[in-house]
Amino acid sequence: MPLNKNKVLVVGMDGLRFDRLVALAPPVLSSLMATGAYGTSRLPYGEAAVPGAAPRTESPGEVVPKAPEPPAAGRVIRSRTDSGPGWSSIATGAWPDKHGVVDNSFTSPQFTKFPDFLSRAKNARPDLVTAAFLSWAALGEHNAFGPAIDHRMVLDGYALTWTAADRQIADAAERHLAETGPDLAFVYLGDTDEVAHALGPHCPEYAAALHAQDAYLGRLLDAVRGRPGESWTVLVTTDHGHVDEGGHGGTSAEERTVFVIANRLGADLGGRPLAEPRLVDVGPTALALLGVPLDPAWELDGTPLFNSW
Ligand SMILES: [Zn+2]
Numbered sequence: 001m002p003l004n005k006n007k008v009l010v011v012g013m014d015g016l017r018f019d020r021l022v023a024l025a026p027p028v029l030s031s032l033m034a035t036g037a038y039g040t041s042r043l044p045y046g047e048a049a050v051p052g053a054a055p056r057t058e059s060p061g062e063v064v065p066k067a068p069e070p071p072a073a074g075r076v077i078r079s080r081t082d083s084g085p086g087w088s089s090i091a092t093g094a095w096p097d098k099h100g101v102v103d104n105s106f107t108s109p110q111f112t113k114f115p116d117f118l119s120r121a122k123n124a125r126p127d128l129v130t131a132a133f134l135s136w137a138a139l140g141e142h143n144a145f146g147p148a149i150d151h152r153m154v155l156d157g158y159a160l161t162w163t164a165a166d167r168q169i170a171d172a173a174e175r176h177l178a179e180t181g182p183d184l185a186f187v188y189l190g191d192t193d194e195v196a197h198a199l200g201p202h203c204p205e206y207a208a209a210l211h212a213q214d215a216y217l218g219r220l221l222d223a224v225r226g227r228p229g230e231s232w233t234v235l236v237t238t239d240h241g242h243v244d245e246g247g248h249g250g251t252s253a254e255e256r257t258v259f260v261i262a263n264r265l266g267a268d269l270g271g272r273p274l275a276e277p278r279l280v281d282v283g284p285t286a287l288a289l290l291g292v293p294l295d296p297a298w299e300l301d302g303t304p305l306f307n308s309w
Contacts, residue, residue, distance in 0.1 A: 015193030036263030086239025117283030
């Protein structure tokens with residue numbers, strides 16, 4: 001019997017605090033954790049706190065003079081714990097001092113030198129089919145997820161409302177996954193972040209946003225589970241956390257803690273720990289699962305969390 005073809009779905013949920021995820025226990029994510037592998041790490045950057053400053057916002061902000069815990073001696077990453085740096089790190093497998101996105105202004109991105117992992121996969125293996133579905137328009141407009149991706153859908157959550165944009169993204173991604181079965185797909189959902197900015201991550205509205213995204217995730221999983229001859233790995237991650245009052249950019253544990261959940265659909269790994277999974281490891285993990293070798297010349301910071309299951 002021929003081996004099933006490995007395929008990878010990466011789902012990003014913006015501003016999803018891992019402790020809130022555990023406490024709220026949405027059914028689909030909880031099931032992925034229970035039968036998969038997961039862990040947390042802290043972003044190696046953040047804007048230094050300013051006493052008495054206004055609450056954190058999603059504004060471009062300032063470039064910080066010093067990161068709290070440089071990942072390596074002599075390397076200081078100056079960046080806010082914002083969405084632009086987080087998703088660009090997930091996309092490229094490199095930290096902000098390399099890909100150049102240090103806040104949400106995308107002033108000088110280096111996506112030609114550090115393209116997203118879907119574009120890397122396509123470039124290395126033109127036979128692979130890639131797809132990205134984004135409800136935050138900036139990720140498409142600035143090419144954090146670039147034009148080499150075979151099928152790219154970009155909506156503007158600010159214009160449509162995030163609930164509507166996420167719903168349309170989930171609908172389209174579900175249909176595309178079911179009908180086309182791309183080898184590598186990325187789906188971005190943003191309402192959790194929007195709600196946390198407005199109300200903080202401890203309110204019923206945040207729980208509702210998380211449960212809505214969890215239900216979308218469940219539909220995406222059902223779409224790929226039904227496809228014969230394919231073995232799907234799902235990776236779920238976020239770009240940053242939030243302070244209790246809502247907002248991010250700074251250096252607190254609540255803002256810097258991120259997570260990766262990995263699950264091979266149909267297998268039961270029993271919820272084993274992933275040791276300190278970093279955002280930059282997501283892309284290399286996806287590439288390794290697809291059999292795309294990582295070239296040292298790419299100067300990635302991430303490494304595969306595992307090469308196979
Ligand atoms: Zn964000």
